[in-house]
Amino acid sequence: MTQTLTLRRPDDWHLHLRDGAMLRAVLPESARDFARAIIMPNLVPPVVTAADATAYRERILAALPEGASFTPLMTLYLTEATDPADVVAAHASGLIAAVKLYPAGATTNSASGVRDMDRVQPVFEAMAEAGIPLCVHGEVTRAEIDIFDREAVFIEEVLDPIRRRTPGLRVVMEHITTADACAYLRQGGDNLGATITTHHLMINRNHILVGGIKPHYYCLPVAKRERHREALVELATSGFERVFLGTDSAPHTQASKESACGCAGVFSASVTMPCLAQVFEAAGALDRLEAFASLNGPAFYRMAPNEARITLEKGEALVIPPRIDTEDGPVVIFDPGTEILWRVTG
Numbered sequence: 001m002t003q004t005l006t007l008r009r010p011d012d013w014h015l016h017l018r019d020g021a022m023l024r025a026v027l028p029e030s031a032r033d034f035a036r037a038i039i040m041p042n043l044v045p046p047v048v049t050a051a052d053a054t055a056y057r058e059r060i061l062a063a064l065p066e067g068a069s070f071t072p073l074m075t076l077y078l079t080e081a082t083d084p085a086d087v088v089a090a091h092a093s094g095l096i097a098a099v100k101l102y103p104a105g106a107t108t109n110s111a112s113g114v115r116d117m118d119r120v121q122p123v124f125e126a127m128a129e130a131g132i133p134l135c136v137h138g139e140v141t142r143a144e145i146d147i148f149d150r151e152a153v154f155i156e157e158v159l160d161p162i163r164r165r166t167p168g169l170r171v172v173m174e175h176i177t178t179a180d181a182c183a184y185l186r187q188g189g190d191n192l193g194a195t196i197t198t199h200h201l202m203i204n205r206n207h208i209l210v211g212g213i214k215p216h217y218y219c220l221p222v223a224k225r226e227r228h229r230e231a232l233v234e235l236a237t238s239g240f241e242r243v244f245l246g247t248d249s250a251p252h253t254q255a256s257k258e259s260a261c262g263c264a265g266v267f268s269a270s271v272t273m274p275c276l277a278q279v280f281e282a283a284g285a286l287d288r289l290e291a292f293a294s295l296n297g298p299a300f301y302r303m304a305p306n307e308a309r310i311t312l313e314k315g316e317a318l319v320i321p322p323r324i325d326t327e328d329g330p331v332v333i334f335d336p337g338t339e340i341l342w343r344v345t346g
Contacts, residue, residue, distance in 0.1 A: 014246025021327035084126035128168035179231035195246025237285035244297035253329035
């Protein structure tokens with residue numbers, strides 16, 4: 001007996017598309033199911049100006065498969081040299097939807113990020129006045145802080161002080177991974193939202209480390225203890241209005257993942273919606289999947305939800321392709337290691 005679920009076409013509020021051959025290979029995987037996506041700006045060199053964002057957007061649109069309906073929502077990479085006026089003008093023109101804060105050294109291609117938050121305070125103030133969202137990679141990078149504590153310390157030492165200094169600033173805590181972040185979001189007020197990834201809803205740190213290192217589960221922020229995963233599932237499936245899907249789907253070639261210093265990133269674009277249906281069904285919350293994937297994000301970004309629909313069907317176990325091929329080399333697709341009974345059928 002099959003079961004079907006129809007919902008508004010979802011959006012991805014945190015997506016890495018890379019550039020060149022990788023962009024051309026991975027973009028169809030997102031455009032198939034998602035109508036829009038917040039595009040991360042951490043290219044080499046990064047997308048730091050309106051001119052950079054315009055050029056990158058044109059390359060994305062040129063790489064779309066014929067007939068695909070997909071809107072890239074561009075962002076600017078915040079640096080200590082960012083011009084507040086450029087940010088405000090880019091947002092007012094409709095070119096960008098947000099600005100991305102990377103603490104320097106926190107993740108892939110973040111070397112150009114911010115070291116001294118005081119130096120970007122004028123940008124925060126201009127963004128608050130203009131209503132421009134700030135997307136935050138929420139980890140401190142000091143060597144003495146345990147990698148599993150970086151998110152909680154960032155909230156206390158960096159994010160909360162920024163928000164207190166700039167009360168009108170609209171902030172998205174991206175790819176949250178801890179019960180601490182869930183609690184902070186719940187009491188954070190209307191100007192604070194958060195995204196949760198597909199993989200952080202499905203794996204904990206044991207998946208990375210038990211029985212040998214599993215490099216294709218390694219990401220930043222790194223997956224935490226099971227109690228944190230459970231807190232994320234509870235939040236995502238609760239109907240809470242300021243949490244929404246951001247896959248953080250981040251392609252790296254198989255060789256660069258399976259190396260002596262494997263890259264951080266999980267490529268989940270191909271399987272996100274079936275995986276989410278599995279998670280929400282297990283939580284008894286299939287009726288809340290549309291809010292998480294299709295409604296809450298547009299509401300926070302002050303956009304209309306999509307009118308188009310997608311349909312998922314429950315049936316035989318989904319066969320997850322092991323990888324997709326690119327001109328740069330194969331990219332391994334996220335496999336949660338558990339049976340997925342849902343698939344997108346239309």
